[in-house]
Amino acid sequence: MIDSEQGVLIKRVKQGEDDDHITLVSDNPEYDPFSLEKSRIYSLALVIGVVRAE
Numbered sequence: 001m002i003d004s005e006q007g008v009l010i011k012r013v014k015q016g017e018d019d020d021h022i023t024l025v026s027d028n029p030e031y032d033p034f035s036l037e038k039s040r041i042y043s044l045a046l047v048i049g050v051v052r053a054e
Contacts, residue, residue: 003042010047 002009002024011024016035025033 001045001047002036004036005040
Protein backbone atom coordinates (compact mmCIF):
# COMPACT_ATOMS: atom_id res chain seq x y z
CA MET A 1 0.00 0.00 0.00
CA ILE A 2 1.36 3.40 -0.97
CA ASP A 3 0.04 6.65 0.47
CA SER A 4 1.03 9.38 -1.98
CA GLU A 5 -0.08 12.64 -3.56
CA GLN A 6 -2.33 10.48 -5.79
CA GLY A 7 -4.08 8.99 -2.75
CA VAL A 8 -3.84 5.47 -1.35
CA LEU A 9 -2.74 2.87 -3.92
CA ILE A 10 -2.56 -0.91 -3.65
CA LYS A 11 0.18 -1.90 -6.12
CA ARG A 12 3.22 -4.10 -6.43
CA VAL A 13 6.42 -2.09 -6.04
CA LYS A 14 9.28 -2.68 -8.48
CA GLN A 15 12.64 -1.01 -9.03
CA GLY A 16 12.36 2.31 -10.83
CA GLU A 17 14.34 3.72 -13.72
CA ASP A 18 16.68 5.42 -11.24
CA ASP A 19 17.21 5.78 -7.47
CA ASP A 20 14.60 8.57 -7.23
CA HIS A 21 11.66 6.57 -8.65
CA ILE A 22 9.76 3.33 -8.13
CA THR A 23 7.59 1.49 -10.63
CA LEU A 24 4.07 0.56 -9.49
CA VAL A 25 2.38 -2.46 -11.06
CA SER A 26 -1.29 -3.42 -10.73
CA ASP A 27 -2.47 -7.04 -10.53
CA ASN A 28 -5.22 -5.96 -12.94
CA PRO A 29 -3.81 -6.27 -16.50
CA GLU A 30 -6.12 -3.44 -17.66
CA TYR A 31 -3.79 -0.94 -15.90
CA ASP A 32 -0.31 -0.20 -17.18
CA PRO A 33 2.65 0.08 -14.79
CA PHE A 34 3.70 3.64 -13.99
CA SER A 35 6.57 5.45 -12.35
CA LEU A 36 6.27 7.43 -9.12
CA GLU A 37 8.88 9.78 -7.68
CA LYS A 38 9.90 8.64 -4.18
CA SER A 39 9.63 12.20 -2.83
CA ARG A 40 5.85 12.09 -3.57
CA ILE A 41 5.31 9.11 -1.22
CA TYR A 42 4.04 9.82 2.30
CA SER A 43 4.22 6.22 3.55
CA LEU A 44 4.57 2.62 2.42
CA ALA A 45 3.06 -0.48 4.04
CA LEU A 46 3.26 -4.19 3.29
CA VAL A 47 -0.14 -5.82 2.79
CA ILE A 48 0.08 -9.38 4.14
CA GLY A 49 -3.53 -10.52 3.87
CA VAL A 50 -7.14 -9.69 3.11
CA VAL A 51 -10.37 -10.02 5.08
CA ARG A 52 -13.59 -10.65 3.16
CA ALA A 53 -17.12 -10.37 4.50
CA GLU A 54 -19.60 -12.47 2.54
